[in-house]
Every structure is written in C-alpha cells, then in structure tokens.
Amino acid sequence: MKQLINIDVPDLDAAEAFYSEAFGLHGGRRLGSEVLEMLGGTAPLYLLQKASGSIGAGDDARKYGRHWMPLHIDIVVDDLEPALARALEAGALQEGDIREANWGRIVQIADPFGHGWCLLQFLGRGYDEITT
Structure with a gap:
C-alpha cells in the first residue's frame, strides 16, 4: 500500500514556498494548474489549490483560518x-x-x-x- 497526502490550500505558490522552507520539501510534478506534487518526505504531498469558501467535505465550506x-x-x-x-x-x-x-x-x-x-x-x- 502506498500513501499520498493531499492538502487543500488557497494559494499554490505560497504553499509551495512554505512547505519548501519549513519542511525541506521540493516541488515535483505539476498536475494541471491547481495541483503541485511536493517531494522529499516519506510520502508525496500534493498541494491542491481550492478557493476559500468552496465546498469541501459534505456541505462544509473550506476555511483557511x-x-x-x-x-x-x-x-x-x-x-x-x-x-x-x-x-x-x-x-x-x-x-x-x-x-x-x-x-x-x-x-x-x-x-x-x-x-x-x-x-x-x-x-x-x-x-x-x-x-x-
């Protein structure tokens, strides 16, 4: 079994900068304009650009506070x-x-x-x- 970690973020460029600087990850593949693969950990981390207020799980709106x-x-x-x-x-x-x-x-x-x-x-x- 292989794990992938997906994290919703409102700003892909800001998220790439944070995860690179904070945890030493580096960008891998771009999967379209709204997904970035981050590598360097034990499992790939995928940053998914999702607008604040858009619907996430169930009927809950995404909140980034x-x-x-x-x-x-x-x-x-x-x-x-x-x-x-x-x-x-x-x-x-x-x-x-x-x-x-x-x-x-x-x-x-x-x-x-x-x-x-x-x-x-x-x-x-x-x-x-x-x-x-």
Missing part, C-alpha cells in the same frame, strides 16, 4: 529547535511549548493555511520506549 480536524501529520526531525525555528521563519505558528517524554520531544505548529502539524524528535528508542 486555524481549524481543528481529527487528523494531523507529524514531521520527524533530528533536532527539534532548529526545525522549529525554520518552520516559524517560513510562517508557521507555534501552539504551545515543546513537551518532552521518555520517547521524545514534540511541539505543535500550524501552517499559514490553518492546518495542524507536529514536529517530533525521537529520543532513545522512540516509541519503543513505551511499547508494552
């Missing part, structure tokens, strides 16, 4: 502070303090389009530290 959704993506990094600084410089907003557990360190951020992300630095054996 900060919103909650029951899904987010963790970006695993080697060193949390420089990764966070890079994301903030690119336009992310930090949401809370860096938290630490025996498995690693984590901080929540939001991209400029309202989507939640976490930056995650594993410590020791990572999640194996808490496996039962």
